[in-house]
Amino acid sequence: MRFIIIIFCLLYSNLLFSQKFFIEVVVPNIPSIKGEIQIGLYNKSATFPKVGKEFKTYRYKVTKKRMKFKLTDLPRGFYALALYHDINSDKVCNRNLIGIPTERFGFSNNVKPILSAPSFKSARLILLENKVVEIKLQ
Template sequence: MSNLFIFFSLITSLFSAENPQLTIKISNIEKMKGEIIIGIFDKDKNFLKEGSAIKNYTVKVEKNTAFITITDLPKGEYAVTMYHDENSDKECNRNFMGLPKESYAFSNNFKPKFGPPKFKDCKFELIENKTLNIKMIN
């Protein structure tokens, strides 16, 4: 009986591996209003395209640093995008040249120079619990 129990315990543990925990610390928030809108992407295809994030999260802005802990992502490669929706209109407002008027940020603290980043610029591996420190670009 004990061999059977050990066998089922091993099989169960193989299939019930918990998702790693991703904690994101968001710093350099200048205005204490609105919310941070976070998008999680897992592929280069459609990276940064509206509606293409596999998961979206919202963090209410109350201080110049915010935290979110995400536990519903399986192990894999991801990229994080975010913007500070100061006026709570659920969109990243842009100027006449198409540049963001609201603060934004990417995983790996990637700072775009000549256009938007690529998935490879922002990607990271989530295979165990991880904390990302992301600084908003104002």
């Protein structure tokens, strides 16, 4: 009997940890119906928000000024999002001479950067169930 209980507990815990969730990202203020939205999903503070170091990257063609994007098959955990409106579809967040982005961008929790990119902790989301987040472009 003890063996059966142990097996049941192991199977149940495996089921809990293997669950997959989604984050639905709502961007309500896209300035024009041109280009693409690129979303970087990060799961480590050491890589946030470094280009090319994302856990997953998503690109979507802009078709409306308010759009929703579903990031699926995500295990529970801590995540942070960084996104930008790639208006000229060159796959780069363009910047001016002093390094300030010239294309609109945003972070989870609508964190506004002051002199540098926000920390992972300030933009962190805890994914324990399906989640809807709104990120306004700055």
